[in-house]
Amino acid sequence: xxxxxxxxxxxxxxxxxxxxxxxxILIDIKGNVxxxxxxxxxxxxxxxxxxxxxxxxxxxxxGEETQRIIEESKKAKKGDYVIIKDExxxxxxxxxxxxx
Numbered sequence: 693x694x695x696x697x698x699x700x701x702x703x704x705x706x707x708x709x710x711x712x713x714x715x716x717i718l719i720d721i722k723g724n725v726x727x728x729x730x731x732x733x734x735x736x737x738x739x740x741x742x743x744x745x746x747x748x749x750x751x752x753x754x755g756e757e758t759q760r761i762i763e764e765s766k767k768a769k770k771g772d773y774v775i776i777k778d779e780x781x782x783x784x785x786x787x788x789x790x791x792x
Contacts, residue, residue, distance in 0.1 A: 719746055761790055768792040
C-alpha cells in the first residue's frame with residue numbers, strides 16, 4: 693500500500709457516495725489503476741459498467757524541446773508564435789507551439 697501511494701500519478705476522489713461508482717480512483721506511474729485502494733481488474737470488478745484504459749508510453753523528453761524553446765526565445769519578438777515540434781505518425785499528429 694505504501695509503495696502505491698509513493699508511485700501515485702493521478703488521483704480522483706468523488707464527492708458523492710454511490711454504489712455505482714468508486715469513491716476513489718488512483719493511477720500510478722506504471723499505469724496500474726486502483727479503485728477504492730484495490731487493484732482494478734475489469735473481469736472481477738464490482739463496477740460492471742466501468743471500463744478504464746490507460747495508455748503507456750515510454751517516450752521521455754531529453755530536453756531537446758526545452759533547448760529549442762530557449763534558442764527561439766532569443767530570436768522571437770513578443771507575440772510571435774513559433775512551432776517547436778511538428779511530428780506526424782500513422783495514428784497521431786503532435787505539434788508544440790509556443791507564444792513569446
